[in-house]
Amino acid sequence: MPPKPPAGHFNILYFAAAGSHTGKSVEPLPAPLPLSQLFDELERRYAGIRAAVLDHSLVTVNLTYVDVTDEQAARDVVIHEGDEVAIIPPVSSG
Template identity: 45%
Template sequence: MTLKQLFDELEQRWPGVGEKILRSSQVVLNLDYVDCDWSEREKKGEGIVIKAGDEVGIVPPA
């Protein structure tokens, strides 16, 4: 699964979560921050692959 697919799944389960929360949050994959380009909405997280056992964290703004 890509990070984009995860975001799409979260959006499907909780409509509006992308714009309200994910857009302003940082994303951590296995304790490393990853860059999600929210300026190109369709491509956000497209090249970031999440494998079985990976840990994904959503860090909201302070």
């Protein structure tokens, strides 16, 4: 279980390739943050993550999948203090 984020923050969980790209499994980010700005914020922090990971990943907010490709929906969702966001890249099996 990830640690509770500090006051005024939410936790973002990085799985698989997202964790490899960031070098982290969890990170607190300042809240509130519109979902529509999440990928831009992550790209500022980790250059190249959008093309390498984010454009192919699923995203959850508090264990509910959200459609970051739907611009209107992404503008309507705001990530709040204490929320948990997960970046889930595609998984391949062999």
